[in-house]
Amino acid sequence: MRISHFFIDRPIFAGVISIVFVIIGAVALGRGSTAQPGQPATGRRGQAASQSKGGQTERHGNRDKVWRALEAALSKDKAKTTLNRISELGLIEMTRKRTRESLAHQLCAPCAACEGRGYVKTPETVCYEIFREILRQTGQFEFQELLVLAHQDVIERLLDEESAALGELEVLTGKPIRLQTEALYLIDQYDVVLM
Numbered sequence: 235m236r237i238s239h240f241f242i243d244r245p246i247f248a249g250v251i252s253i254v255f256v257i258i259g260a261v262a263l264g265r266g267s268t269a270q271p272g273q274p275a276t277g278r279r280g281q282a283a284s285q286s287k288g289g290q291t292e293r294h295g296n297r298d299k300v301w302r303a304l305e306a307a308l309s310k311d312k313a314k315t316t317l318n319r320i321s322e323l324g325l326i327e328m329t330r331k332r333t334r335e336s337l338a339h340q341l342c343a344p345c346a347a348c349e350g351r352g353y354v355k356t357p358e359t360v361c362y363e364i365f366r367e368i369l370r371q372t373g374q375f376e377f378q379e380l381l382v383l384a385h386q387d388v389i390e391r392l393l394d395e396e397s398a399a400l401g402e403l404e405v406l407t408g409k410p411i412r413l414q415t416e417a418l419y420l421i422d423q424y425d426v427v428l429m
């Protein structure tokens with residue numbers, strides 16, 4: 235007899251760290267984005283005061299505003315975030331660690347048919363397993379008749395494509411083989427019962 239196992243196989247998404255790049259547009263940076271030709275942008279925060287050019291200073295002022303606004307917004311975020319820096323191009327590199335399971339894991343359960351593997355045995359494969367199980371059991375025990383309990387798709391295949399093979403088994407064992415659909419069985423669940 236087979237016992238089916240239901241594994242709760244839930245990949246842990248909580249530990250996944252997603253890297254998010256936030257692009258700060260030219261609008262946020264204001265007129266500072268029109269840097270003078272030949273004047274390399276320094277980019278680093280805190281160096282703005284040393285720049286004598288008005289545009290550079292204003293740009294860094296705007297970057298500080300954006301930085302502070304982002305920090306304030308992220309302080310309300312329950313996920314753990316780390317802001318790294320504003321790059322020359324006005325990009326902020328940010329890591330955000332999810333502390334909750336993904337939405338799919340909140341709303342869904344593992345697939346009962348395949349237990350999360352993504353594959354199930356075909357009815358054909360299960361039929362051949364049943365044939366081997368019949369041969370194994372009938373070689374060991376005395377019985378008057380034989381009952382096969384299985385999923386509907388498997389029973390249908392036994393009655394159709396595999397009916398000749400099933401007939402041969404009846405001749406071989408000299409006993410009748412009865413088939414019964416078990417509504418609650420998964421595709422790869424079956425029982426071979428000697429009676």
Ligand SMILES: [Zn+2]
Pocket residue numbers: 345346347348349350351352353
């Ligand atoms: Zn599945």
